[in-house]
């Protein structure tokens with residue numbers, strides 16, 4: 001079964017093909033079976049035929065390419081082999097995988113980690129420096145503007161100030177992860193795709209530890225956040241089948257493996 005967002009992208013108008021299949025962008029997904037993420041009854045992804053012609057449309061399309069193939073389209077700012085879309089699933093539209101939909105109407109907002117009010121650009125920078133183990137992208141550069149254009153386009157018709165259904169990550173109870181129990185979950189339910197060595201097979205199967213993965217400063221490196229992501233979205237072929245305890249255990253195991261250090265820029 002195809003994930004809805006990619007299904008839309010691969011069957012509709014020629015603009016769709018251009019959006020993800022054109023210009024050498026050929027990222028595909030292993031088929032997802034079983035539980036699909038909860039969907040908002042009210043929301044459908046914008047039709048790619050609504051991407052305007054000319055420079056505005058070009059920027060949206062570049063943003064989609066950067067989102068799905070970050071190491072290729074934003075090479076200078078990425079230090080690993082992860083793409084935004086490896087964590088923000090279905091092009092940043094799937095609930096409980098940190099969807100992008102509606103974010104332009106929510107930022108600027110207070111950020112717990114930074115202890116200050118930050119802009120959407122700041123938040124994107126954070127994922128470049130931590131999740132992408134990279135460096136800040138220029139605020140006025142074509143890559144940042146393209147990502148903002150894409151996110152704005154995804155958010156068409158979303159009311160400002162209202163969080164999208166499934167914003168952020170699933171809320172799980174606070175549990176303690178047991179890395180030893182997690183090693184068993186990992187070898188039985190994750191290693192087939194992400195590898196016994198955690199290196200995956202980028203760009204199709206992303207790395208969960210090692211030099212090709214996120215660094216120690218990333219949200220995914222926090223056991224609670226990773227457990228919430230994994231519980232709802234993984235294993236990718238049977239999402240929703242782990243108990244919350246198993247999700248914590250496997251996340252504690254992955255967090256115990258090597259990740260690149262995070263260096264605050266300028267420090």
Ligand code: HEC
Nearest residue numbers: 082083084087098123124127131132167168169214219220
């Ligand atoms: C390794 C996984 C990973 C990758 C890769 C990644 N992110 Fe994130 N991102 C996260 C996590 C985890 C969060 C925090 C979600 C939460 O705590 O609600 C997040 C949050 C965000 C947010 C804020 C969402 C909100 O609801 O406030 C934005 C914007 C964002 N990421 C953009 C990006 C962009 C753009 C890229 C690619 C350049 C990217 N991310 C790459 C994991 C990732």
Ligand code: HEC
Nearest residue numbers: 030086087089189190193206207208230234235236237250
């Ligand atoms: C069928 C293959 C498959 C299995 C099994 C699977 N994953 Fe994934 N995983 C993926 C793919 C593909 C992505 C990229 C997002 C997407 O396309 O759904 C991903 C993304 C991720 C990410 C975010 C990106 C990154 O590399 O940091 C994490 C973390 C993750 N998986 C953890 C797990 C854990 C833990 C398990 C076992 C419980 C698991 N996965 C099982 C295929 C799989």
